[in-house]
Amino acid sequence: MKRIEAIVQEEKLSNIVNALKISQVGGVTITQSRGIGAGERPILRGARGTAKFEAAYNKIATVVTVVDDSKVDVVVNTIMNSVSTGTAGDGKIFITNVEEAFDIASKQSGKNIL
Numbered sequence: 001m002k003r004i005e006a007i008v009q010e011e012k013l014s015n016i017v018n019a020l021k022i023s024q025v026g027g028v029t030i031t032q033s034r035g036i037g038a039g040e041r042p043i044l045r046g047a048r049g050t051a052k053f054e055a056a057y058n059k060i061a062t063v064v065t066v067v068d069d070s071k072v073d074v075v076v077n078t079i080m081n082s083v084s085t086g087t088a089g090d091g092k093i094f095i096t097n098v099e100e101a102f103d104i105a106s107k108q109s110g111k112n113i114l
Helices: 010-022 069-083
Strands: 002-009 029-035 043-045 052-054 058-067 091-097
Touching: 002 010, 002 069, 010 029, 010 058, 010 069, 058 069, 069 091
Parallel strands: none
Antiparallel strands: 002 058, 002 091, 029 058, 043 052
16 A cells, blocks of 8 residues: 655645545545645735735645555656646645554454555
8 A cells, every 4th residue: 555645736725625526545645734845826815905925834734545556657647637737836745655544433454444
């Protein structure tokens, strides 16, 4: 099993979730966060609208799913195709091994829980 973690711009979140549903991924966990990377940060206006300043962080989302090894390429391609604009700041995808997993309710383990 593999854990796939995609860090993307928050406004692209619905694109990923919809694409992963179509790809029949069992489930995803989404964390809204802030970060600094290669992408441009938004310009914010002061309370009266006269001052402008660059936001300290970008609003990003981290999408995590665990899939069988055979689905990794499909999931990665689905994520890239649904959010890529070809510019810096589109995001990153990280893949790590999952040695064991457990479903708390059923007390089952392994691939049975995906």
